[in-house]
Amino acid sequence: MQEHSTQLPNKRFPDWARFISAVWQHGMSTQNIDKDKVEFHLTRAFPNIIESVSRRSESNVIRPSAFLACARQAFIKNVERVAPGAMPDNIGPTFAVGHLLHELSYAAVNSAMPDCFDVRTEMEVQLPEWWPKDKLSFNQEGHVDMFVSIKDPAEAKKYLPESVVDEQSHMLIDFKTMGGFSYRKHAKADYASAVDGFGYLAQLAVYSDALGVVGNGALLAGINRDSLIQPLLPRYIAPSVLMREVERIKLSFEYADKGKDPGPEFLIRHGSEANFYCGRNGQKGYCPFKKHCKKLDSNG
Ligand code: SF4
Numbered sequence: 001m002q003e004h005s006t007q008l009p010n011k012r013f014p015d016w017a018r019f020i021s022a023v024w025q026h027g028m029s030t031q032n033i034d035k036d037k038v039e040f041h042l043t044r045a046f047p048n049i050i051e052s053v054s055r056r057s058e059s060n061v062i063r064p065s066a067f068l069a070c071a072r073q074a075f076i077k078n079v080e081r082v083a084p085g086a087m088p089d090n091i092g093p094t095f096a097v098g099h100l101l102h103e104l105s106y107a108a109v110n111s112a113m114p115d116c117f118d119v120r121t122e123m124e125v126q127l128p129e130w131w132p133k134d135k136l137s138f139n140q141e142g143h144v145d146m147f148v149s150i151k152d153p154a155e156a157k158k159y160l161p162e163s164v165v166d167e168q169s170h171m172l173i174d175f176k177t178m179g180g181f182s183y184r185k186h187a188k189a190d191y192a193s194a195v196d197g198f199g200y201l202a203q204l205a206v207y208s209d210a211l212g213v214v215g216n217g218a219l220l221a222g223i224n225r226d227s228l229i230q231p232l233l234p235r236y237i238a239p240s241v242l243m244r245e246v247e248r249i250k251l252s253f254e255y256a257d258k259g260k261d262p263g264p265e266f267l268i269r270h271g272s273e274a275n276f277y278c279g280r281n282g283q284k285g286y287c288p289f290k291k292h293c294k295k296l297d298s299n300g
Helices: 016-028 035-054 071-078 089-112 160-167 181-190 200-211 239-256 263-280 292-300
Strands: 117-126 141-150 170-178 216-222 234-238
Touching: 016 089, 016 216, 016 234, 035 089, 035 141, 071 239, 071 263, 071 292, 089 117, 089 141, 089 170, 117 200, 141 200, 170 181, 170 200, 170 239, 181 216, 181 234, 200 216, 200 239
Parallel strands: 170 216
Antiparallel strands: 117 141, 141 170, 216 234
């Protein structure tokens, strides 16, 4: 193993978000990153990179990262049995870069994290007991990007305030690679009311609940793929937001289970701000069911 001595400066950060950002930034430096860890993580990324550019990877089942943003998506998918619209053929390189930046981030954080913390990446998670067991319609496996635990609370108090160490002994982190525009939006978003068309909050909520750490909150960490010298931007998602998402997802499964159309739930929830995602009012739209959703409304 490479001799690795460069540690994060011994300094207290006000919260997990700023701590993780500093660890990432420190580890990303060529002076600090551990070459063995880079090799491990980039080797792990390689098959996913190849697959991203050579195979289509649309999800055909409901999973924590797909079809949870809106109750009607679950209804269309599992009751109407409509296949999601295809993504563009040239989306592969975007996914490939995402895999690379995820694993590079894991290498950086693993390189610079003080020893009093334990870092697990791509950790397998059993989905919560309320997650439907129907394997044909619901994915039964889950992985969280990163789960950091405090191993030595006394030492950890050199990096985080006492109250944080005592009350948030674990932190779940989901990394998202974003273009510059989305990264700036992510910086300013109020996640208590944000229009979460891509289901980022839903995904975090399912995994937090699965791990029993909803009460700690979680981090949604933005990586600016347009400008990699920009810092990692972890935003704290409060327990109340995660709990609200868990209840909303359970309700959308109840509708699908009873074969009941919840209506254009995302549009109802967010009004005209949802048009960007739902493809209404002349907007392109990203929802994979936007065409069928419009058809249901015009039939109704
Ligand atoms: S278009 Fe909007 S309202 Fe319709 S299913 Fe998709 S997210 Fe839901």
